[in-house]
Amino acid sequence: MLMKIEAGRLSEEQVALFKKEGYFIAENVFDPADLELLRLDLEKEIGIKIDELARDGKLEKTYPEEAFEQRLTRIYHDNKENGEAVMRHLEGVRGGGYQGHSMFDLITHPKLLEAVSSLVGPEIVASSVYRIRPKVPGIGRGDVPWHQDSGYFSAHCDKHLILTCWIPLVNATAENGCMEILPKTHETGILEHHSGGNSGLLVIKDEDLPSGGPQKIVAECPLGGVIFMTNLTPHCSTPNTSDTIRWSVDLRFQSSSTPSNVGLWPNKNKEDGESNMQIACYPPEADFVVQSDSDPDAVVSYEDFTVRRAAYEPLDIKGPRNWTPVA
Ligand SMILES: O=C(O)CCC(=O)C(=O)O
Incomplete structure (x- = not known):
């Protein structure tokens, strides 16, 4: 269901709804001009x-x-x-790809961080696990199989909220391949995933999806809206049957009290290497502080963001989970 937020934040009732459903679709986080x-x-x-x-x-x-x-x-x-x-x-080679100033400005946009802080609190770490997705009509590459984002993250982070913010850059509709979400199933924990789904993505087989419970919802979202989801919320996205590209960006945020690689420079400090790297929820990509009242100096500038991301680029760190290939 599509809802309006007020004063840029989710209300207490809306936060409660997010916790119950595992997702929340806010139709008015941005003005479309903010994304231009x-x-x-x-x-x-x-x-x-x-x-x-x-x-x-x-x-x-x-x-x-x-x-x-x-x-x-x-x-x-x-x-x-x-x-x-x-x-x-x-x-790009890994993680996020395009990292121009406007991408950073979106990740750190005050309107977005205001809404995010109502879900993860005011001390916010963002992750390099952001993705830009042009879903081209008739090209299956952009279709995403059922998965939970935690399928990609370390198991020790299953108990923490890593918030996905899915932001359409056009109106996302059933016709152009918006996401589908399985509500009220995020508290069952991690489901069985397999590697090697469409485009090499992780996949939950249909028979491993929770059944007998709520039906999937078709998560349409207008330009200016944001879909907030937990890392354990099963979701997928369907083919684009329209004649225009469905553009979207998905970003991830967490509280600074959750495990991350903020402050680690494994390319510079030996002691920041392998074992400490494994603390992060997604060790291969750099995390960075985007909002902090307790340590404002830690908040990254655009330059810090590019330097941190470049520092992780040459590292050969494997994704944390080993799922068996899809049969
Ligand atoms: O944008 C899509 O089609 C899928 C997005 C997705 O699976 C995600 O953000 O985790």
């Missing part, structure tokens, strides 16, 4: 890669006149490999 710079930067970034592919003789038609919701579709449909190259450019 990121949309423009992603559009520019796509253009940079398309021009590079054209210079390398890999494509002729670059579709500069096409809108944000269309251009990548044209590239994909002309040649899948070129589409994939643009996707990889946005996704």
Whole structure:
């Protein structure tokens, strides 16, 4: 269900609803204009890669006149490999990918942090486990199988709230492949996952999803809205059957009292290495402080954010869980 929040925060009743359902959809966290710079930067970034592919003789038609919701579709449909190259450019080698200023500004946006603080408290750590997802019509790559985000995180973090904020950059609808969520099932703990689902993602088999309980909901969300979810909330996303791209970004936040790798520099300090790294909920990617009254100096600037992320980039740290491959 879609709800309005007031004064930027979830009310006590809304927080209680989030805790009961495992998710909450707020339709009015942002003004659409707040997201415009990121949309423009992603559009520019796509253009940079398309021009590079054209210079390398890999494509002729670059579709500069096409809108944000269309251009990548044209590239994909002309040649899948070129589409994939643009996707990889946005996704980066690991973790988050595109990290321009507008991406950082979204992660640290006061409106978002205000809403987040009503769920995780005022001392907030953000994670590099953020993703940019252009779901291109007719291209299965963006379809995400059923999973809990905790399937990707260390088991010792199952008992902590790692808040996913799923932010559409267009209106997300059933037709263009919004998420589906299984409500009231996040308190059952981690479900059996398997590796190697669509696009190499983790997957919960249908028979391992809680049954007999509440039905899945189709989580439509307008531009300006945010879907808040717990790390144990099962969710998936369905094919885009529209003719425009479903753009979204998902970010993750946690209280600074939960396990993270804030303050660790394993590329610089030996003692910050392997064993300490395993404390974090997702050791391969850098966490960073985005809001703190108790230690305002710890809050990262844009430069700190890029330096921290770069420090983790060359590290060869494996994801924490070993699920068996899907049969
Ligand atoms: O954006 C999607 O299609 C799926 C997002 C997702 O699975 C997630 O944020 O964990």
